[in-house]
Amino acid sequence: AAGVIQSPRHLIKEKRETATLKCYPIPRHDTVYWYQQGPGQDPQFLISFYEKMQSDKGSIPDRFSAQQFSDYHSELNMSSLELGDSALYFCASSPGLAGEQEETQYFGPGTRLLVL
Amino acid sequence: QQPVQSPQAVILREGEDAVINCSSSKALYSVHWYRQKHGEAPVFLMILLKGGEQKGHEKISASFNEKKQQSSLYLTASQLSYSGTYFCGTWGLGANNLFFGTGTRLTVIP
Numbered sequence: 585a586a587g588v589i590q591s592p593r594h595l596i597k598e599k600r601e602t603a604t605l606k607c608y609p610i611p612r613h614d615t616v617y618w619y620q621q622g623p624g625q626d627p628q629f630l631i632s633f634y635e636k637m638q639s640d641k642g643s644i645p646d647r648f649s650a651q652q653f654s655d656y657h658s659e660l661n662m663s664s665l666e667l668g669d670s671a672l673y674f675c676a677s678s679p680g681l682a683g684e685q686e687e688t689q690y691f692g693p694g695t696r697l698l699v700l
Numbered sequence: 701q702q703p704v705q706s707p708q709a710v711i712l713r714e715g716e717d718a719v720i721n722c723s724s725s726k727a728l729y730s731v732h733w734y735r736q737k738h739g740e741a742p743v744f745l746m747i748l749l750k751g752g753e754q755k756g757h758e759k760i761s762a763s764f765n766e767k768k769q770q771s772s773l774y775l776t777a778s779q780l781s782y783s784g785t786y787f788c789g790t791w792g793l794g795a796n797n798l799f800f801g802t803g804t805r806l807t808v809i810p
Contacts, residue, residue, distance in 0.1 A: 691734075691742045
């Protein structure tokens with residue numbers, strides 16, 4: 585079965601640089617979530633989209649922005665990178681058939697970002 | 701709003717049972733359970749809904765006490781493959797996203 589695809593899988597950037605992470609949800613899933621997971625920590629919700637519109641915003645820094653495109657893929661844009669942005673970034677998708685609170689979120693393999 | 705899990709870590713021998721607890725300070729609509737192996741994505745195990753409906757895994761069970769805002773995950777006859785960090789995710793009433801718990805690291809040894 586098709587899974588969530590994230591690219592790149594690994595990314596090394598320097599401080600103050602920018603990065604773009606991409607997420608391709610499972611086909612026919614119209615809801616996308618972004619999470620940030622620091623070492624030894626739980627995933628922290630950043631932002632979500634439903635049908636190409638922002639659904640909710642969590643602890644996403646103002647330096648970050650995201651959008652969902654017409655083909656339902658999503659991109660997380662990160663600017664002025666800081667050392668503390670080093671983390672695993674997960675994208676998850678859900679079908680959007682029922683209320684979000686009832687739906688399983690399927691996680692992608694993640695993008696490991698290292699900021700030097 | 702982060703739910704608290706207990707224990708923080710547990711070591712089991714193959715075949716032993718374990719219970720992982722998740723407790724929230726908020727009224728909940730649903731509880732989602734995930735297992736994550738180091739450096740990998742969280743994998744869905746189970747979702748429990750307000751009102752008692754349960755969907756998920758065949759070898760792992762869970763309970764959801766809405767009044768106490770608590771959920772427990774039951775792992776029976778553990779296998780080596782059960783090792784990993786277990787997270788509960790809670791969706792509060794009126795919330796718009798999932799909050800993950802503090803995590804429980806489970807290690808199964810031969």
